[in-house]
Every structure is written in structure tokens, then in C-alpha cells.
Amino acid sequence: MGKEENILSVKDLQTSFFIDDGSEVKAVDGVTFDVPKGKTIGIVGESGSGKSITALSILKLIDNPGKIKGGQILYKGDNLVDYNERKMRKIRGNQISMIFQEPMTSLNPTYTVGEQISESYKIHQGLGKKESKRKVIEMLKLVGIPSPEKRIDQYPFELSGGMRQRVMIAMALACRPEMLIADEPTTALDVTIQAQILELIKELQDELGMSVIMITHDLGVVAETCDYVAVMYCGKVVEYADVRTLFKNPRHPYTVGLLNSLPRSDVDQEELIPIKGTVPSPDEMPTGCRFAPRCPFATEKCHNELPELEQIGLGEQIRCWIYTDEWTGDPEVKVYEP
Amino acid sequence: MITYIIRRIFQLIPVLFGVTILVFLMMHLTPGNPAQLMAGETAPPEVVERIEKRLGLHDPLPVQYVNFLKKVVTLDFGVSMRNSLPIIDELRPKFWVTIELAIYSTLLSIFMGIIAGIVSAVRKYSFADVAIMLVALFGLSMPNFWLGLMLMQWFSINLGWFPPTGWGSPGQVVLPVITLGTAGAAVIARMTRSSMLEVISQDYIRTARAKGVRERVIIYRHALKNALIPVVTVTGLQFGTLLSGTVLTETVFAINGMGRYVIDSIMARDFPAVQASIIVISIMFVLVNLIVDISYRYLNKRIDLNG
Numbered sequence: 122m123g124k125e126e127n128i129l130s131v132k133d134l135q136t137s138f139f140i141d142d143g144s145e146v147k148a149v150d151g152v153t154f155d156v157p158k159g160k161t162i163g164i165v166g167e168s169g170s171g172k173s174i175t176a177l178s179i180l181k182l183i184d185n186p187g188k189i190k191g192g193q194i195l196y197k198g199d200n201l202v203d204y205n206e207r208k209m210r211k212i213r214g215n216q217i218s219m220i221f222q223e224p225m226t227s228l229n230p231t232y233t234v235g236e237q238i239s240e241s242y243k244i245h246q247g248l249g250k251k252e253s254k255r256k257v258i259e260m261l262k263l264v265g266i267p268s269p270e271k272r273i274d275q276y277p278f279e280l281s282g283g284m285r286q287r288v289m290i291a292m293a294l295a296c297r298p299e300m301l302i303a304d305e306p307t308t309a310l311d312v313t314i315q316a317q318i319l320e321l322i323k324e325l326q327d328e329l330g331m332s333v334i335m336i337t338h339d340l341g342v343v344a345e346t347c348d349y350v351a352v353m354y355c356g357k358v359v360e361y362a363d364v365r366t367l368f369k370n371p372r373h374p375y376t377v378g379l380l381n382s383l384p385r386s387d388v389d390q391e392e393l394i395p396i397k398g399t400v401p402s403p404d405e406m407p408t409g410c411r412f413a414p415r416c417p418f419a420t421e422k423c424h425n426e427l428p429e430l431e432q433i434g435l436g437e438q439i440r441c442w443i444y445t446d447e448w449t450g451d452p453e454v455k456v457y458e459p
Numbered sequence: 460m461i462t463y464i465i466r467r468i469f470q471l472i473p474v475l476f477g478v479t480i481l482v483f484l485m486m487h488l489t490p491g492n493p494a495q496l497m498a499g500e501t502a503p504p505e506v507v508e509r510i511e512k513r514l515g516l517h518d519p520l521p522v523q524y525v526n527f528l529k530k531v532v533t534l535d536f537g538v539s540m541r542n543s544l545p546i547i548d549e550l551r552p553k554f555w556v557t558i559e560l561a562i563y564s565t566l567l568s569i570f571m572g573i574i575a576g577i578v579s580a581v582r583k584y585s586f587a588d589v590a591i592m593l594v595a596l597f598g599l600s601m602p603n604f605w606l607g608l609m610l611m612q613w614f615s616i617n618l619g620w621f622p623p624t625g626w627g628s629p630g631q632v633v634l635p636v637i638t639l640g641t642a643g644a645a646v647i648a649r650m651t652r653s654s655m656l657e658v659i660s661q662d663y664i665r666t667a668r669a670k671g672v673r674e675r676v677i678i679y680r681h682a683l684k685n686a687l688i689p690v691v692t693v694t695g696l697q698f699g700t701l702l703s704g705t706v707l708t709e710t711v712f713a714i715n716g717m718g719r720y721v722i723d724s725i726m727a728r729d730f731p732a733v734q735a736s737i738i739v740i741s742i743m744f745v746l747v748n749l750i751v752d753i754s755y756r757y758l759n760k761r762i763d764l765n766g
Contacts, residue, residue: 182668206674213671221669226662231684231758244671276760292670 127195128300128332129156129179134192136171136178141186146403148174148187150356153430153438154349156300161326161333163347163364165340165379169400171356172336176302179334180219181209196300215245218293222305224285228277234261234288235273241295260291264321283314287321294325301326302334307342319346340383344368352376355400355411358430361438372433373441374416410442418443420450460756467752471745478741482734483527487520493730497540536735541727546735550720554739556626557705557716561743563636564701568643569694575644576651576690581678583656591648598645603704607638607711624713631712639708643697650693654686661685688758695751702740 136149149171156162164172178189181201194201201212213219221227229237235257242253254273261269264287277285286306293301303322307315323346326333335346343350343364350367352360352375360373368387371377378396398415407413413423423442430440442448486493494510495502515523530537536546575595579588614634615623621630658664659682667681706718717736724732 180669182665210671210673213669215671219669221662221666223662227666229663229667229681229685231760232681240667240672241670278761289666292666 126158127155128158128197129334130193130195131155131175131179132193132195134175134178134194135190136174136183136187137190138187144404147356147406148403149178151192152351152353152356152358154351154358154361156332156334157349159326159330159332160348161323161335161346163335163337163343163350164353165337165343165350166353167338167400169355170353172338172353173304174356175353176219176304176334176336179302180213180217182213182219211245214241214293214298215296216298217300217302218296218298219302219304220286220289220293220306222308224282224289224309227289228285230277233274233276234280238288238292238295241292245296256295257291260295261288263325264288264291264294265317266291282310283317286310286314286318290318290321290325294329294331297329298331300332300334302336304336305338306335308337308339315342322346340379352379355406357411357440358438359412359440361430363436366434366437372437372439372444373412374418374443375412378415410440418450422447422449463756464753467749471749474745475742478738478745479528479531480524482737482741483524485734485737486730489730493540496728496730531738536738537731539724539732540729541724541732546732549732550717550735550739553715553717553720556714557709557718558743559632560626560635560639560705560708560714560716561698561701563632564640565643565694565698567636567640568647568697568701571640571644572647573651573687573690575648577655577678577683579648579652580655580659588652592652595645595648598641599649601641603638603642604707604711606641607634607708610634610638611711626712626714626716635708635712635714638711639701639704642704643694643701646693646697647690650690651686654689655682658682658686684758688755691751691754691758695748698747699744702744 132153134149134152135147138146138148140146152171152175154162154164164175166172174183174187177183179194179201181189181204183189189202192202196212196217201209204212228234235254238257238260239248239250239253242248242256246253248256257273258269261272266272266284266287272280272284277288280288290306301322306322307318310318319342322333322335325331333346335342337343347364349361349363351358352367352373354375360367360371360376362372367376368380371380375396378394381390381394382396384390384393396415397417401407401411401414407424409422409424409426410416410419410428413419416423420442426442428440428442428445430438431445432438433444443450492507492511494507494514494516498506498510511517515526518526534547536550538544539546539549575591579591582588611623611634614620621633622628623634625631626635655678659678664677664682667677672681702718705716706722708714709716709718710722717739721733721736721740723729724736
């Protein structure tokens with residue numbers, strides 16, 4: 122990195138939920154990553170790893186009792202954490218847009234597709250009815266919806282899941298944002314539709330020159346769409362690398378575990394190896410490395426002390442004792458190091 | 460939409476037929492001979508016989524029904540047994556009084572209820588929410604004749620702000636409308652609150668926020684339209700309760716409306732008057748339900764056009 126300009130830099134982001142009984146759930150606990158301009162970064166992790174909360178935090182869409190506790194979200198140098206609601210509204214849907222997992226429930230059932238898309242033009246560009254209608258049709262055409270003149274007056278329930286996700290994309294991209302956050306955009310869709318939607322996002326990214334944050338638990342999606350990947354576990358980034366390195370040369374035991382549990386065609390696999398155990402619940406979070414209880418290499422130190430996210434190699438970051446000088450366990454596990 | 464409305468209006472026809480049949484049979488199913496009743500208990504049999512003939516009571520039932528229906532469609536409900544005046548002339552002014560009372564009360568219920576419900580939902584668990592829900596609980600549990608008497612005691616007798624009885628001047632309208640509208644407002648407030656809370660947590664509200672829509676617009680444009688669907692149902696049902704509530708309210712405030720007319724007619728066994736009142740009230744209720752159905756169609760596009 123470094124050579125490229127970052128459109129967004131998330132630094133030590135902390136988002137917590139404060140429960141009635143006074144306890145705090147740290148959903149995002151010190152997340153750091155960069156999004157280079159025009160590139161796609163994937164955020165991968167199991168359910169509960171904090172990846173969706175990270176995405177919602179960037180747009181400051183965290184509802185009570187959640188709160189961004191600390192850290193910085195630098196968008197073109199400005200810290201969004203300091204922005205008030207009014208300034209944030211000018212960012213949302215205009216500069217940074219978001220699409221969601223559930224196209225079935227993410228569109229308002231009582232307004233037509235056209236009304237919902239044109240709202241963006243009304244808010245951000247102050248366009249009148251006629252002008253925005255023309256733009257909506259143009260946008261629907263762009264996302265590959267056939268006969269947009271007809272679709273514009275239809276309600277979401279009249280469309281299929283794939284069509285609705287296209288409408289969501291049209292809505293998100295209406296004002297040509299510089300950045301798109303896609304929160305599991307294909308999880309709820311059929312496999313064939315998934316491929317189409319991913320392809321569409323990629324095409325539009327090239328056309329509009331935007332940066333994309335792709336949030337997913339599907340490493341297949343990552344391999345297909347991303348330039349860089351941040352692997353998250355229990356609210357922390359455990360590994361950050363470019364996509365090629367990550368798949369060829371995964372370092373963190375969690376990343377290795379994820380890849381071993383995925384059927385792959387690019388490497389020989391005897392069998393799929395699942396990661397033992399489950400994600401710890403917030404109230405029994407380990408004090409040391411969050412992954413230690415499930416890690417096959419964990420030492421005493423791993424259980425007691427939390428490793429930092431360290432720079433290793435070129436633009437790779439990793440949060441694991443194995444890759445530090447202080448590693449006291451089996452030296453053989455370092456085999457992956459170049 | 461227009462075809463939908465026309466279709467729904469045609470669907471009312473069988474319902475209204477049912478109403479007229481029931482109302483017609485009422486006279487024949489209740490014990491006692493109407494002719495005897497009209498003539499008085501001590502009247503000689505010839506007089507009763509003559510009245511029976513005049514009323515057509517010797518004809519077979521279907522023939523009598525058709526004759527009855529012919530009159531009803533021309534709004535001829537016959538003459539009152541009490542004073543032999545045409546019922547329709549007596550009923551008309553009373554009908555408008557009750558309609559006014561019902562419409563004002565419903566509007567009060569809707570406005571108060573929806574606004575209170577929204578405030579409660581948007582500021583969940585705040586002081587305002589708790590206060591509104593407490594007041595709503597009172598409003599719901601208070602019998603409306605008691606509320607009417609209390610309002611009259613405070614605002615008419617103690618404070619002298621409003622006249623205690625009658626109908627017509629703006630001052631006379633206030634207390635009866637509050638009396639009749641309070642329970643509805645309470646029900647609608649509670650329904651709006653729970654419905655809004657459910658809608659606010661929906662994915663499409665998050666989508667609207669992500670689009671940069673202002674919070675106020677999200678509440679009033681994106682959330683409210685969805686939240687109103689169950690509220691409309693309750694409002695329609697509430698109208699039935701309201702119609703029966705007019706009887707008590709009109710009695711408490713000595714308003715010369717239909718509610719009181721029905722009670723007086725029943726007490727006097729004035730069958731034609733009772734029949735006329737029931738038919739008019741049924742038509743009102745059916746029309747309100749038609750309005751409810753049409754608003755449904757407007758709010759929820761998924762309702763089939765042919766439904």
C-alpha cells in the first residue's frame with residue numbers, strides 16, 4: 122500500500138452496544154483497514170465477527186443502544202466520527218452508499234420502485250419529477266432491468282429477488298457515489314443470480330470508478346471480487362492482505378482454518394477440515410487472543426496476552442503471536458512465512 | 460382503483476339485502492301483534508282487523524317483504540306508531556346530528572391517537588411515552604357516560620366554559636365529541652405505537668437512512684404509511700363501538716340524535732321507527748367499512764385488485 126491513495130481509512134474503530142444491565146458488548150473492537158481508491162476490499166468473517174457493524178459504523182447507522190466509542194473513519198481525510206447528523210446525511214446515499222443482504226425486505230413495500238430511487242435525486246440533487254424520472258429509467262437500464270419504463274411504476278412485491286437487488290443497486294448508485302458498501306449482497310439469492318449480481322457490481326465499479334467494501338462470509342465471493350481482504354474475528358481484524366496472498370499464503374491460523382473448511386479447486390484437498398468450537402459469546406470473551414481457545418497452536422501466552430496487528434511483508438498485516446519474535450511455541454508452524 | 464371501488468360497492472348489495480331481510484323479519488319474529496299494539500290492548504277486534512289489512516299483514520311473507528323493500532328503497536319507512544308522522548321526516552335531522560357527532564369524534568380519535576402513538580413510538584420509554592400510554596389506558600378503561608358526566612361537572616358546571624347540554628353551537632360540540640372520541644383515540648394511540656415500533660425496526664427503514672433521508676421524513680413518509688395498515692382496521696372497528704356510544708353520549712348531553720331516537724323507539728315498541736333506524740345505522744356502518752377497504756388498498760398495494 123502507501124503508493125495508492127486511500128479513499129477511506131478506518132483506524133482503531135470501536136463500536137459497542139450498551140445493554141440495560143450496564144454491560145457493554147464490544148461488537149467492533151479496534152478495527153483498522155484502508156480502502157484504496159477504485160479497489161474492492163473484502164471484509165470476511167463468521168456471523169458475529171462484527172463485519173456488518175463495521176459497515177454500518179462507517180455510515181454511522183448504528184441504532185441505540187449501540188455507539189461508536191472511539192477511533193477514526195477518515196473519508197477523503199475527513200473524520201466521519203466527528204460529523205453531525207446533517208453532515209452525515211449528505212454523505213449517505215450521495216458519496217457512500219450501502220446495499221443490504223435482504224432484497225426482499227430492504228425496499229419499502231408501500232412505494233413504487235421509481236418513487237424510491239427518485240428520492241435520492243430529490244434529496245441530494247434537488248431534481249424535479251420529470252428530470253429524476255428520466256434519470257431513474259437510465260439507472261434501471263444501467264443495472265440491467267428490462268423495460269424500465271414499466272418497472273418504474275411497479276411495487277417491490279411485483280419483482281423477483283434478483284430484480285429487487287438490482288433495484289437496490291440502482292438506488293445506491295443513483296447519485297454516483299464514490300464508495301459502495303455491500304453487506305452480503307448475494308447471500309439471500311440463488312447461486313445463478315449471485316453470479317449475475319456480483320458481475321453487475323464489478324461492471325458498475327469499473328464504469329463509475331468507485332471503491333467497494335464487500336462484506337461477506339463467503340470466501341468464494343471474495344476470491345471473485347476483491348483486491349484486498351480483511352479477515353475479522355470477534356470484532357478485530359486478524360489478517361489483512363491482498364487477495365492473491367491471502368488465498369495462496371494465509372498466515373493467521375483462523376484464516377487457514379477458514380480456507381481449509383472451504384471446498385477449493387485450486388489446491389489439492391483430502392477433506393474439508395472444520396474449525397473446532399464456536400465463536401465465543403461476548404460475555405465470555407477470552408482475555409488473550411480471541412481465537413486462542415479454537416487455535417491448534419495456542420500457547421500459554423496466546424491465552425493470556427492479546428497480540429497487536431503487526432505489519433509483516435509488503436502491505437500485509439497480521440494479529441498473531443506466531444509471527445512475532447516472542448513466539449515460544451512450535452517453530453514449525455511458521456512454515457508459511459516467505 | 461376506480462374499478463375496485465365500483466366492485467366493492469356492488470358487493471355491498473347482498474349485505475344490504477341481508478339487513479333488510481333481518482329487519483323485516485324482526486317485526487314478525489317478535490311476540491305480539493303490531494296491529495294490536497297500534498290499536499291498543501283494549502281495541503275491538505274489528506279495528507285490529509282493519510289495521511292488519513291496512514298494513515298488509517294478511518299477505519304471504521315474501522309479498523310483504525317485497526312491498527316493504529319497495530318502500531325502503533324510496534326511503535319511505537312508514538309512519539311512527541307514536542305520533543303517526545312519517546318516520547323519515549323525524550329521522551332526517553336526528554340522523555345529521557348523529558353523523559356530525561360521529562364524524563367529529565372519529566376525526567378526534569384519529570388525529571389524537573395517531574399523533575400520540577407516533578410520539579410514543581419515536582420516544583420509546585421516555586417520560587412522554589409513559590405519560591401518553593398511561594393516559595391512553597385511562598381513556599380506554601373509562602366508561603364514556605361517566606367521562607361525559609365528569610366533563611360536564613368540571614367544564615360546564617364548575618368552570619362554565621361550555622354549555623352542559625344540547626347540540627349545534629361550537630361550544631356545545633366540544634364535550635360530547637371528547638366524551639365519544641376518547642376511547643377511540645386511546646385504542647388508536649396504542650395501536651399506532653406498537654405498529655410504528657414494529658415498522659421502525661424493518662430493513663427498509665435502514666435502507667432509507669442509508670439513502671440520506673431525514674429522520675422526520677423517515678417517520679412520516681417511510682414508516683407511517685406502513686404502520687397505518689393495522690391502525691385503519693382498528694379505526695373501522697372502532698366506528699361500530701362509536702355508533703353504540705352515541706346512544707349514551709346523546710343521553711348524557713341531551714342531544715336530539717339518532718342514538719336517543721332508537722332507544723325511545725324501542726321503549727315505545729315503535730317498530731317502524733326501530734326498523735328505519737337499524738337500516739340507516741347499518742348503511743352507515745357498511746359505508747365506513749367500504750372506506751376502510753379503500754384505504755387499505757391505498758396503503759397496502761399487495762391487496763388484490765379483484766379482492
